[in-house]
Amino acid sequence: MSYKIRFDDITSFQTTSQTSIASWGQSIASINTAMSDFINDSSLQGEGIAGIRTYLSEVHGTLLQTLINLMNDYSSSFLLYKDGYYNRLVR
Numbered sequence: 001m002s003y004k005i006r007f008d009d010i011t012s013f014q015t016t017s018q019t020s021i022a023s024w025g026q027s028i029a030s031i032n033t034a035m036s037d038f039i040n041d042s043s044l045q046g047e048g049i050a051g052i053r054t055y056l057s058e059v060h061g062t063l064l065q066t067l068i069n070l071m072n073d074y075s076s077s078f079l080l081y082k083d084g085y086y087n088r089l090v091r
Contacts, residue, residue, distance in 0.1 A: 010082050017078065021071045032064050 038044075039053045 007085065010085060014078060014082060018075065021075060025068065025071060028064050028067055032061075035060060035064075 035056055039056055
């Protein structure tokens with residue numbers, strides 16, 4: 001059993017996935033900005049808000065950065081896959 005994969009299909013998929021990843025990246029950036037604005041809001045005082053700030057930074061900030069890293073890793077890996085596939089076609 002073999003699969004026939006056309007290089008144009010891989011390129012089309014890459015374009016579509018990069019568009020989605022860029023959109024997700026913008027959404028994450030908006031969330032990160034809103035979270036930073038909340039964390040840095042000096043009008044909120046007290047021990048409770050200090051705990052919330054720490055939690056947002058350590059948990060949600062880390063999660064958002066992890067999502068960004070995953071999207072970047074996926075993009076890089078797919079580009080390497082596409083390059084390797086193209087090199088096999090050319091030979």
